[in-house]
């Protein structure tokens with residue numbers, strides 16, 4: 590099974606750690622949105638899309654990529670993120686909507702906390718310090734393994 594994980598990670602490299610752990614676990618290829626040949630995306634059986642959460646949604650680089658994709662009718666996808674705090678049901682909604690619009694079938698979602706020093710949070714030493722930690726990485730690995738096994 591060919592799996593591609595596309596991610597953006599700008600703030601502290603939090604999402605990169607999660608993407609790498611998932612990729613190692615299920616032998617997936619990793620790519621940044623800008624590196625991807627959109628015409629070859631259909632060659633993969635499963636695609637993962639992830640980033641940090643910036644202003645209640647995934648990074649705009651992920652949205653830009655999804656916008657450029659051809660119709661992906663029936664192609665399986667999963668969504669992941671790291672976030673300072675707050676609810677994934679709200680944070681994942683915009684990307685989920687765009688992926689569904691492209692015809693993807695969403696087969697799973699994963700999120701964990703990520704060290705956040707945005708704006709005033711820097712003054713208090715940040716929040717979710719130390720995340721993703723070992724437990725988060727293990728959960729990401731377990732998620733990816735179970736997801737692929739269930740397909």
Ligand SMILES: Cc1cc2nc3c(=O)[nH]c(=O)nc-3n(C[C@H](O)[C@H](O)[C@H](O)COP(=O)(O)O)c2cc1C
Pocket residue numbers: 597598599600601602603604605640641642643644645646671672673674675702703704705706707
């Ligand atoms: C500009 C900016 C906006 C952010 N907005 C949110 C937000 O709305 N909700 C949240 O939980 N975290 C927010 N965060 C925290 C990041 O989602 C969190 O630190 C994430 O782990 C960053 O991932 P990265 O290191 O892979 O870029 C924000 C961080 C930055 C820099």
